[in-house]
Amino acid sequence: MPVTDEAIDKIKGMIISGELAPGDRLPKEAELAQRLGLSRSSLREAVKALCLIRVLDVRQGDGTYVTSLEPNLLLDAMTFVVDFHRDDTVLDFLAVRQILEPAATAQAAIHMTDADLAELRALLDEVDDAPTVEALVANDLAFHRRIAEGSGNPVLCSLLDSLSGPTTRARIWRGLTQEGAVERTREQHMAIYEAIAARQPELARSWATVHVAGVEQWLRNALGTAEK
Known part of the structure; x- marks a missing residue:
């Protein structure tokens, strides 16, 4: 170990x-x-x-x-008890995230206010100033958390927040090892933001699906578990 x-x-x-x-x-x-x-x-x-x-x-x-x-951290503490360092377990967390996050993103396109959208755009603009992969991942987590909050469903937001911690390590690993991963993440975040800002829930759902699926597929390939 x-x-x-x-x-x-x-x-x-x-x-x-x-x-x-x-x-x-x-x-x-x-x-x-x-x-x-x-x-x-x-x-x-x-x-x-x-x-x-x-x-x-x-x-x-x-x-x-x-x-x-506190209540908003409770699910983080529960998932902490799970051994989130097992990479096959991370795949399970990503699979659940792939179910929930597109739904939250579609809801955000309906419920986010103009002020919420301004905050989301500000997070996108901060990416250029992020000096390390760790800082970029922190920005990524904040971006997705803001969308979850914008879904208008606090339970869905808490569930998604609880999935962030166990996948942080995999996101950093991907940013360090996969060529073009950081730029791809930026482009997909922008596409998600633009779909939400345009109030197009199904387009936002689709981009969120593509975004999360990319991380999951990369990890499966890295672990040698991709379907033949």
């Missing part, structure tokens, strides 16, 4: 066992690394990964905390 994955598993174990409760602050980095038998660099990577899926929260100048598990 890679050292970062091992570090993530050890922190997960502390939370699942109750040693760290929601709202608790993690011990200082040096102390926690020694306690878990980890290098400080692998511990930092683990904390970064767990922050991406909102299991941990880094508060500048204060420390790192386990999230409070």
Whole structure:
């Protein structure tokens, strides 16, 4: 098991066992690394990964905390218990996302206000300033979260939000390894935005389907599980 994955598993174990409760602050980095038998660099990577899926929260100048598990984060915490580092499990998450996200995107084309659309467009404009693949993935997550919120269905939004964390690692992996992945994502995001802005729910649904299916197909190919 890679050292970062091992570090993530050890922190997960502390939370699942109750040693760290929601709202608790993690011990200082040096102390926690020694306690878990980890290098400080692998511990930092683990904390970064767990922050991406909102299991941990880094508060500048204060420390790192386990999230409070407020209602909007509850499903994130539930999926956190699932071993989201198994790539075949990620395929299952992507398959569910492929069912739900096009529906949410179609609803967003009906329900998003002009102000909502301006926020969505602003996220698209921020992509050019994203310096790393991780920053681009964070922007991608924010883009899809804004659309889910715009669907007008809070349950659907929470379900989609819970699927984001387990697929973050695969999205970063794709951005680092697949040629043209970042530019393709930008183009598809723009097509999704334009369909929503044009109030064309079925077109928006179609672009969302293409977008999510592309990630799933890439991962199947990478794992050697694509259908012959």
